[in-house]
Amino acid sequence: MSQSQDKGLTYKAAGVDTEAGQALVQRIKGAAAATARPEMLGGLGGFAAMASLPSGYKNPVLVTGTDGVGTKLKLAFEHDRHDTVGQDLVAMCVNDLLVTGAEPFLFLDYYATGSLELDVAERVIKGIAAACSLAGCTLAGGETAEMPGFYGNGEYDLAGFCVGIVERDDIIDGSAIAEGDALIGLASSGPHSNGYSLIRRILDMQGGAGDMADALLEPTRIYVRSVRGLLEHTRVHGMVHVTGGGFFENVPRMFRNSDLAALIDTDAWPRPAVFSWLQQAGNVEEREMLATFNCGIGFILCVAQADAAGAIEALNASGERAVQIGRVVRPEGTSVAARQILIT
Numbered sequence: 001m002s003q004s005q006d007k008g009l010t011y012k013a014a015g016v017d018t019e020a021g022q023a024l025v026q027r028i029k030g031a032a033a034a035t036a037r038p039e040m041l042g043g044l045g046g047f048a049a050m051a052s053l054p055s056g057y058k059n060p061v062l063v064t065g066t067d068g069v070g071t072k073l074k075l076a077f078e079h080d081r082h083d084t085v086g087q088d089l090v091a092m093c094v095n096d097l098l099v100t101g102a103e104p105f106l107f108l109d110y111y112a113t114g115s116l117e118l119d120v121a122e123r124v125i126k127g128i129a130a131a132c133s134l135a136g137c138t139l140a141g142g143e144t145a146e147m148p149g150f151y152g153n154g155e156y157d158l159a160g161f162c163v164g165i166v167e168r169d170d171i172i173d174g175s176a177i178a179e180g181d182a183l184i185g186l187a188s189s190g191p192h193s194n195g196y197s198l199i200r201r202i203l204d205m206q207g208g209a210g211d212m213a214d215a216l217l218e219p220t221r222i223y224v225r226s227v228r229g230l231l232e233h234t235r236v237h238g239m240v241h242v243t244g245g246g247f248f249e250n251v252p253r254m255f256r257n258s259d260l261a262a263l264i265d266t267d268a269w270p271r272p273a274v275f276s277w278l279q280q281a282g283n284v285e286e287r288e289m290l291a292t293f294n295c296g297i298g299f300i301l302c303v304a305q306a307d308a309a310g311a312i313e314a315l316n317a318s319g320e321r322a323v324q325i326g327r328v329v330r331p332e333g334t335s336v337a338a339r340q341i342l343i344t
Helices: 003-007 018-031 072-079 084-097 117-136 198-208 210-217 224-231 246-255 271-281 286-292 305-317
Strands: 060-068 103-113 136-144 158-168 184-187 236-241 261-265 297-303 323-328 341-344
Touching: 018 060, 018 117, 018 136, 060 084, 060 198, 072 084, 072 117, 072 198, 072 210, 072 341, 084 103, 084 158, 084 184, 084 224, 084 236, 084 297, 117 136, 117 158, 117 224, 184 286, 184 305, 198 271, 210 271, 224 236, 224 305, 246 261, 246 286, 246 341, 271 286, 297 305, 297 323, 305 323
Parallel strands: 103 136
Antiparallel strands: 060 158, 103 158, 184 297, 184 323, 236 297, 261 323, 261 341
């Protein structure tokens, strides 16, 4: 009988090191504490997080969202890029909440791996905390799961959960969108966290990412501060997070009136080189590009045409690259020129 059998089988011998999990909590406590909002009622490490609602709301509505990073993580594993995937995780959640006009409030993460590598996990979760600071929300807690045999060596998966708050009277639901409204696009930082199953097929065809690795691993842009700043003085009729499904899947989600459509001029913004490379390297048709990727526009706002110039100026002053990319039309009788797309 072996020595380990003499002592009896342990959880650690089965592949789960609870001491490493506790060590991780100690390593990330400072980063999580730096994100704490005054409404928090407890620290990191308990069974559940508690918070009071922020002051100033008369009729607050809770807004929730969840998302992951997807197969972009495979590139992170291959290139040892673990510091920025946390921003991808947070951005995918908070940008979704933002389209309702909500203020991101609380964030929780789920980190699952076969065997906990402390240094890697610390890099990932500190990246999550840094992104929470960018979004103005608290990293309220999370879960680290060790599942031996479930993930390959050096691999992990991430999921994020976010709670936001919006004043009931300030909810943006698309009901105010009208014919003639302007569509303002905010530049993306690259593919963000979408389309990576197709991207990875293209990379396999090309023998790797090569010079495109940095562009493909650029973290998803967080639009919270600039857009919420705009909401303080400009009436926004609708918003779109250009995420999985590109333009054709996401833009229609903005509309409450099925008689309206978005007429978008794809020449209105410079398409980043990474998308041109992907299209050429993968022989991807233009419609498929627009149905899969953000193609350089990560977020869209709909405002009255009279407010468009001022909104663009304010967004650019806050650090965005904003440009009018189209307008709201009624599809009947609308002519569509070359390089324009009509999305209903």
